[in-house]
Amino acid sequence: MKLLLTDTQATLNLGIVLGQTLIAGSVVLLEGDLGAGKTTLVQGIGQGLGITDPIVSPTFTLINEYSEGRLPLYHLDLYRLEPQEVAGLNLEMYWEGVEVTLGIVAIEWAERMPYQPRSYLQVHLTYSDEGHRQAEITPFNCTINKVIATL
Ligand SMILES: Nc1ncnc2c1ncn2[C@@H]1O[C@H](COP(=O)(O)OP(=O)(O)OP(=O)(O)O)[C@@H](O)[C@H]1O
Numbered sequence: 001m002k003l004l005l006t007d008t009q010a011t012l013n014l015g016i017v018l019g020q021t022l023i024a025g026s027v028v029l030l031e032g033d034l035g036a037g038k039t040t041l042v043q044g045i046g047q048g049l050g051i052t053d054p055i056v057s058p059t060f061t062l063i064n065e066y067s068e069g070r071l072p073l074y075h076l077d078l079y080r081l082e083p084q085e086v087a088g089l090n091l092e093m094y095w096e097g098v099e100v101t102l103g104i105v106a107i108e109w110a111e112r113m114p115y116q117p118r119s120y121l122q123v124h125l126t127y128s129d130e131g132h133r134q135a136e137i138t139p140f141n142c143t144i145n146k147v148i149a150t151l
């Protein structure tokens with residue numbers, strides 16, 4: 001499914017719907033070039049979950065956790081890692097809820113993952129004409145909420 005995101009607010013709105021509707025254990029794998037809007041989408045997810053803390057890029061911290069919303073949000077950014085380094089991180093603990101509370105896992109630069117969860121939503125963001133963005137959303141072993149089709 002493809003969506004044209006004409007401005008930053010449109011990217012936020014897509015994230016808000018995801019944050020309002022995704023169930024515990026959902027994984028959103030974000031792909032796309034530098035500046036394509038991945039962090040913006042996660043900021044929307046945070047809003048949709050009811051998180052008021054500012055959501056900042058975890059490029060250096062690797063993971064930021066937010067617990068004040070409807071569900072915990074685990075926001076990861078793999079930009080600085082090689083696939084073999086990612087393999088050692090035990091990322092599945094976040095989507096399996098091992099030693100953490102099951103929540104929403106959003107991963108930027110998911111292209112760097114050597115393996116994927118059994119089910120996830122892939123969101124590929126690309127630059128479009130006139131500075132707009134396009135999101136291609138592909139569900140793997142899960143469904144896309146109908147509300148997204150109305151955006
Ligand atoms: N649909 C859109 N149209 C135009 N600009 C947008 C859109 N969505 C987000 N932006 C803007 O693009 C810029 C980069 O966004 P963002 O930081 O979310 O990208 P990113 O993919 O996380 O970047 P990085 O690769 O550095 O992690 C921001 O200024 C943001 O406001």
Ligand SMILES: [Mg+2]
Nearest residue numbers: 038039057108
């Ligand atoms: Mg980012």
